[in-house]
Amino acid sequence: MNKKLKVSVIYAILCLITFFLFIRSDRQEDKYNQDVLEAKAIVLEVDDSDVVKSGISAIGYQTLQVRIIDGTYKGEKLSVSNPLMGKLDYDNYYKVKDKVIIALKTDTEGHIIDAKAVELYRQNYMLIVFIIFVILLVWYARDIGVKALFSFVFTILILWKLLIPLLLEGKNPMVIASLTLVLLSAVILFSVAGFTRKGVSAFLGTLCGLLITLFLTMIIGDKLGLRGMTAPYAETIVFSGYFHLDMRSIFYVAVIIGSSGAAMDIAMDVASACWEIKEKKPDISRKELIRSGFNVGRDVIGTMTTTLLLAYSGGYLTLLMLFQIRESSFSRIINMKIIAAEIMRTLVGSIGLVLVAPITALVAGLIMVKDTQPKQLDI
Numbered sequence: 001m002n003k004k005l006k007v008s009v010i011y012a013i014l015c016l017i018t019f020f021l022f023i024r025s026d027r028q029e030d031k032y033n034q035d036v037l038e039a040k041a042i043v044l045e046v047d048d049s050d051v052v053k054s055g056i057s058a059i060g061y062q063t064l065q066v067r068i069i070d071g072t073y074k075g076e077k078l079s080v081s082n083p084l085m086g087k088l089d090y091d092n093y094y095k096v097k098d099k100v101i102i103a104l105k106t107d108t109e110g111h112i113i114d115a116k117a118v119e120l121y122r123q124n125y126m127l128i129v130f131i132i133f134v135i136l137l138v139w140y141a142r143d144i145g146v147k148a149l150f151s152f153v154f155t156i157l158i159l160w161k162l163l164i165p166l167l168l169e170g171k172n173p174m175v176i177a178s179l180t181l182v183l184l185s186a187v188i189l190f191s192v193a194g195f196t197r198k199g200v201s202a203f204l205g206t207l208c209g210l211l212i213t214l215f216l217t218m219i220i221g222d223k224l225g226l227r228g229m230t231a232p233y234a235e236t237i238v239f240s241g242y243f244h245l246d247m248r249s250i251f252y253v254a255v256i257i258g259s260s261g262a263a264m265d266i267a268m269d270v271a272s273a274c275w276e277i278k279e280k281k282p283d284i285s286r287k288e289l290i291r292s293g294f295n296v297g298r299d300v301i302g303t304m305t306t307t308l309l310l311a312y313s314g315g316y317l318t319l320l321m322l323f324q325i326r327e328s329s330f331s332r333i334i335n336m337k338i339i340a341a342e343i344m345r346t347l348v349g350s351i352g353l354v355l356v357a358p359i360t361a362l363v364a365g366l367i368m369v370k371d372t373q374p375k376q377l378d379i
Contacts, residue, residue, distance in 0.1 A: 293361025
């Protein structure tokens with residue numbers, strides 16, 4: 001077994017362990033109602049007699065006859081309700097043969113006393129898409145793909161099991177997010193590049209860019225009067241009993257996290273290019289290598305800033321369509337709190353990305369080339 005294959009096997013095992021740790025703690029009990037369980041069921045019959053339809057929305061109750069297909073009550077048939085509130089973004093309209101997640105309320109003896117349909121069961125299709133992603137990633141990137149897959153699963157684990165619980169506990173968002181991003185950057189970049197000069201260059205370039213982005217976010221966010229309540233479900237979180245949370249800092253943290261992936265991407269692009277140049281031309285001077293890194297960085301930045309704009313715009317596409325329908329003025333649009341927040345997110349993130357490339361090129365030149373002669377750098 002060659003070295004690359006051994007490393008790939010190790011990372012594959014780590015990936016499986018990480019994935020197991022993530023799903024192992026998935027609970028079926030409801031946090032606020034200890035006598036409520038979740039189960040998967042298939043719809044056998046649907047009664048819409050208590051549903052009032054108006055256009056594409058519906059209000060009332062569906063009554064579903066279902067059969068539970070997993071868990072303690074597998075095989076049991078029962079009637080469950082599906083409340084419809086006329087909100088298309090929340091409501092689910094079920095039909096026969098649909099697989100659904102139901103909430104079961106039980107008594108002290110374990111007998112079901114009430115049941116309600118919660119969501120359509122979508123995991124199977126998501127699993128299929130994930131498997132396709134894994135196959136294509138490993139097929140094309142080979143050992144690097146296995147490492148990237150480990151980074152992907154590890155990132156999900158850290159965000160869900162470490163960052164979010166600590167934020168909900170009221171810990172300092174800036175400190176927690178900074179430590180989390182340092183950990184994730186190290187794992188992701190060193191997994192792909194190894195503990196090499198290329199990996200160190202990308203890591204230091206990423207950290208410097210994220211530090212600058214954090215600093216700018218705090219200053220500009222305060223000047224724009226953004227308090228973090230524009231984020232989706234922020235108000236819901238606060239009124240769920242989490243009045244102690246610093247939503248403004250959490251919003252700032254979201255900006256940094258949103259740009260961190262692109263920052264790592266740019267840093268690795270520049271560091272990899274500098275490493276390849278150094279490998280092909282070992283006698284290259286530090287000045288020439290840094291200049292080459294700057295040239296590569298310019299090309300990468302040329303598309304990456306637009307990538308951020310498209311990513312953020314896509315998330316609010318329907319809102320932009322609404323502005324077109326109402327023919328709102330440009331001044332009114334850009335001064336709206338929610339739009340100002342997205343503009344700040346895009347511009348501040350882009351500033352950080354623009355600076356990641358030259359910083360990484362400078363670090364790569366200093367680390368990869370032992371040049372004792374001081375030279376003036378023309379950029």
